[in-house]
Amino acid sequence: MLKIHFIAIGGAAMHNLALALQKNGHQITGSDDEIYEPSKSLLQKNGLLPDSEGWHPEKISKDLDVVILGMHARADNPELLKAQELGLRIESYPSFLYEYSKNKQRIVIAGSHGKTSITSMILHVLKKLNRKFDYLVGARIEGFELMAQLSDAPIIIIEGDEYLASPLDRRAKFLLYQPHIALVSGIAWDHMNVYPTFESYQESFKELIKNLPKAGTLIYDETDPILKEMPKLSQDDVIKKPYKEHPALIENGKTILKGDDGVKYPITVFGNHNLKNINGARLICEQIGIEATEFYQAIQDFKGAAKRLEIVKDNGKSIVFKDFAHAPSKVKATTEAVKQQFPERKLVACLELHTFSSLNPAFLPQYEGTLNLADEAIIFLSEHARAIKRMDKIEEETVQNYFKHSKLTVIRDREELEKDLISKDWSNANLLMMSSGTFDGISFQEL
Incomplete structure (x- = not known):
């Protein structure tokens, strides 16, 4: 059992990671200067809501095994300064997640758009097929209690955000996970406050692709004009799998996939971007041993992640x-x-x-x-x-x-x-x- 303190526990990924670790028997505490719903109710329900908002250096003691630092905190945060003074182990949540999943096959879904939907689709299919897996995703999904799960599963599916890991670590979060399989859904400039130019924004994605391991796999949207040239940056023995929109038709306002097996599969999500997302998710599932027919049957009742159409x-x-x-x-x-x-x-x-x-x-x-x-x-x-x-x-x-x-x-x-x-x-x-x-x-x- 680890004794873990979260600085900025109210964040979407932070509070879900805290709850997942608590579920595994670890002792969790946390602080934040503002906590909104649904984080507030979930933390309260599980006894992790701080007694008062704000930063409390007295919560930082020598017996803590690790302090997890959220991006919402600043570099001069009083709790962080106390942890540094005591020489405690300080991690961002991506670096902690990597350490926790070192012995798993790590699958990371990255990109400027679609990453939450693609991750959610993969999780939905794996759950329907009763596969054992861990995950971190950026939205609530029907049938899943939390946005994170950590267990003894052999694989972990991670939504890889390109925002900075923490106030102390200015790398993109997805660079810390060191994936065996990476999917990049597309690149369009975002987060101007930390990537002042489109060129600086692209650099993180280039690093992700360059750092894929030998015999790793890169799955990418071949229709993206910025992304289509980047696979050349990867090592020669990295497997490259391009994708585009999945073939489909619309009948009476319903989108229907044309399966590889010639069968039609009606789905509940729609739009060209979701047809790309489905194809990306299908290729990931194929990489981890799921047959095409299994995928098509499982994806039919996927309703989408929260706040995604x-x-x-x-x-x-x-x-x-x-x-x-x-x-x-x-x-x-x-x-x-x-x-x-x-x-x-x-x-x-x-x-x-x-x-x-x-x-x-x-x-x-x-x-x-x-x-x-x-x-x-x-x-x-x-x-x-x-x-x-x-x-x-x-x-x-x-x-x-x-x-x-x-x-x-x-x-x-x-x-x-x-x-x-x-x-x-x-x-x-x-x-x-x-x-x-x-x-x-x-x-x-x-x-």
Whole structure:
């Protein structure tokens, strides 16, 4: 049993890793200066919610086996300084996860978009086929209690984020996992606050590919113009498996896969990006010994990860979708997917600019054309989020100039947004709400 303290336990991956380790019998404590739902309720339910928010150096003692440091903490964090003073072992959660899974086959799903969906698809198939596996994924999946699991399983499936590992380790998280099999779903500039240029952003992916081990496997989207040249950087004996959209057709609003065996398999997810995701997931499963027919049968009832084209409400005439899309490539793919699936319905796409990148005027040109397939577009700019991130106010004219959409509205107040949406005619129309934030706490169910 290890005695482990989490600095910034409220993060999505951090609190799930804490819960998974507690489940394995380890003694867990943690701190954070802000904890939101659903982290708060889960930590409370399992007795891990800190007594009070904030940083408490007195929690750091010599008997701790390891301190896991989250990216939300800063380099001058009082608990971190105390841990350094005591000479304790300090790990980021990716470096800790690598140490914990050293003797497993490590499969890492990376890319600017689609990595959560692809990871979720693989986990869904493995579970349906009763395979033994560990995992870390970036969203809640139906049928899984937590977003992380650690056991004595022989393999681990990890969603590999390109964001920095910790305030002390400025490498991309996925570089720390040292995968045997890596999938890269595509590369589109994101996280401008830590990757100031597209070139610097690409470097981490190049490193991932260069560092794949002898006889390792690289699976990649061959239709991505940036990615298609990168496999050449890998060692000669790395197995390279390109993929593109899985062959499919749409019948009565339902997407149907054309299996290798000639059989048709109806699925619940849709959109060209998800057809790519399915093909990537299929190739990973093939690498770990799953037959194509087994995969097709298992994937049919996959409903998607939380907030990935998640249906909030469908009344037969109108659907409300919520999606985590925030980066330009994700916004474009998600908007196109909904319009292509329901071409006869009006589409209102509402995007919250919430991240450091999206709130930076220098990054806004990346969004040009991303909402073109929406009949109406709304950009939500939270004044609260802007104040927390200490970003300058973006003028409406700037937004209009960069998005270049003829029917675009800019809204900054949640109540005004609700009023505007409710006032519209929703007969034969769909609403797509996209954000990595919360639209200032809007209730999708009430909406």
